[in-house]
Amino acid sequence: MKPEKSEQCRVHPDDEIRIGRSSWYDGDVSVKYTWFDKRGQPSRGGEVPVAALPQMLEFAIRERYLTIGAE
Numbered sequence: 001m002k003p004e005k006s007e008q009c010r011v012h013p014d015d016e017i018r019i020g021r022s023s024w025y026d027g028d029v030s031v032k033y034t035w036f037d038k039r040g041q042p043s044r045g046g047e048v049p050v051a052a053l054p055q056m057l058e059f060a061i062r063e064r065y066l067t068i069g070a071e
Contacts, residue, residue: 001030005063009033011051016042017059029065031056 004020015035022028033048033056048056060066 001032003032005059006034007059009052010055011049015052017052017056019060019063019065029060031060031065 001018001023002021003018006016006018009015009017012035015033018032018034020030020032022030024030033052034042037043057066061068
């Protein structure tokens with residue numbers, strides 16, 4: 001992912017929620033749960049805490065990457 005915006009995760013404050021352009025499918029928008037290794041570098045991975053899902057959706061809606069309902 002090429003992050004465009006990020007915010008602190010509410011359920012795990014040392015981690016971030018990031019949104020940006022997908023690295024695996026050109027043009028798509030992705031949202032990512034990001035944690036950091038002991039060197040402070042963002043880690044790669046696929047697991048997302050279920051408790052973080054509402055914030056991920058809220059963030060995408062607030063930043064106008066996602067809309068609910070018909071446009």
